[in-house]
Amino acid sequence: MGARVLVADDDPRQAEVVRRYLSADGHETVVVHDGRAALDAARRWRPDLLVLDVMMPALDGLAVCRTLHRESDVLVLMLTARGSEDDLLLGLELGADDYLTKPYSPRELMARVRTLLRRASSRGAAAAAGVxxxxxxxxxxxxxxxxxxxxxxxxxxxxxxxxxxxxxxxxxxxxxxxxxxxxxxxxxxxxxxxxxxxxxxxxxxxxxxxxxxxxxxxxxxxxxxxxxxxxxxxxx
The missing domain is CATH 1.10.10.10 (Winged helix-like DNA-binding domain superfamily/Winged helix DNA-binding domain)
Structure with missing residues (x-):
């Protein structure tokens, strides 16, 4: 069963590639191109996973991640052209679940997506079993x-x-x-x-x-x- 995945990336071509891979994997996917739209869509649509670019207009991905971490349990996979350790660690401290540095392989991104969703599903099963x-x-x-x-x-x-x-x-x-x-x-x-x-x-x-x-x-x-x-x- 597919998940609901929100893709937020200000590069329309890159976002479309990600959307196609996610759709081919059976996920319902919505694409937005700036941070404000990402925040609005996440609040309205309540996705299972957010694929979030750091460098976006209106509101950057770090601010989006910080806000959503206070409001929901949505999984966040951050994408960034920045490769410095400080940027990676800041994303983790703000609540990101994984971090992928551009340029990346769409196949690697999909492997990360599957891992995040599988572990979230396992956690839900543990809750249902009364662990x-x-x-x-x-x-x-x-x-x-x-x-x-x-x-x-x-x-x-x-x-x-x-x-x-x-x-x-x-x-x-x-x-x-x-x-x-x-x-x-x-x-x-x-x-x-x-x-x-x-x-x-x-x-x-x-x-x-x-x-x-x-x-x-x-x-x-x-x-x-x-x-x-x-x-x-x-x-x-």
Whole structure:
């Protein structure tokens, strides 16, 4: 069964290529060419996935992503001609689920689309099956509702951050390499894998640790990676 996919790209020819590939894959597709139109269409049409160019008139893709992340759970695959690590990381911090740098192969884009939609479908199936809460020390991870809490208080996380916590909560005290954690964050651009995971972990520590510079739960294992520990929190 196809998904509803909104394509926002100010290059009409590129957008049409993407539309044709998506339609051939069975997805219902709408195309817009500026950020304002993308925001309006996303609010009105409520797509499952937004393929979002960063550089657009009226409102850029980063602003669109920031706004929609506050309003909905739409999946976001960002497209950009910018290749710098800072741009990639900013997109992730704003809630993008994956990031593809131009020029790209339409076949690679479709592979990313399928991966995002498949994992979203798996999460929905888990919710329907009543998958429960994972509690690791002070941190609660609700796999069904996709929510995180610390000492019972809700904490807002991006999908990438949640994916890391959910993977680690399944096996507390296990050390995960950055490459293993990247697999769980939907395969963000390979050019900045280690830095991407490090930024997710840094942001998570700000949200779940009593003393982020001296983490008690999301712990670094030097030379290997990270683990989620149930160890007692240090006092503030």
């Amino acid at each position: 429960g809460l994972r509690q690791v020390g002070r941190v609660g991870i609700d796999l069904a509702s996709h929510q995180v809490s610390v000492d019972g208080r809700p904490v807002e996380c991006t999908r990438g951050e949640f994916a890391i916590l959910a993977a680690m909560a399944e096996q507390p005290e296990r050390v995960f390499t950055r490459a293993q954690l990247l697999h769980h964050t939907r395969g963000i651009d390979r050019s900045s894998t280690e830095r991407t995971i490090d930024v997710h972990v840094m942001n998570l520590r700000r949200k779940i640790e009593v003393d982020p510079p001296r983490p008690a739960q999301l712990v670094t294992v030097y030379g290997v990676g990270y683990k989620l520990s149930a160890g007692a929190a240090r006092p503030a």
